[in-house]
Amino acid sequence: MKLGDKLPAIALAATGDKTVKLSQFKKTKVVVYFYPKDSTPGCTTEGQNFRDLYSQFQKNNCEIFGVSRDSIKSHEKFKEKQEFPFDLLSDPDEAxxxxxxxxxxxKLYGKEYLGIERSTFLFDEKGKLVNEWRKVRVKGHVDEVLAAVEAI
Structure with a gap:
């Protein structure tokens, strides 16, 4: 995925007993943020920050989706506990x-493993990737994403 690419036509299970195919979102800006694990400190804070500014994203015609490899059951608990107004997508096969x-x-405690690198992607109303943030640090990140959404 690189700048200018279109939203992928991959369908994933989502909270609320839905299936979401990102490529179906036309005429709407879309933020897709990837996070390592439900209910961990950084992931919770990031989700809360998106939640707290959700109305601002909505005013700018923007949908938000959080993605991790966690199960739908785990996502439903996480979403309910944190009162997220947006859907979480489950990607256990890493598609x-x-x-x-x-x-x-x-690396964690000297052991190497494959995991999700916290990353966020912004697509415009034509479904084209216009901005990406990789190796995200949570503090101030959502404000930066909102500013980019408002600038489109």
């Missing part, structure tokens, strides 16, 4: 993660 190249070698 969308691989399309966006967010699976990276990571």
């Amino acid at each position: 969308l993660c691989k399309a966006f190249d967010v699976i990276k070698l990571k």
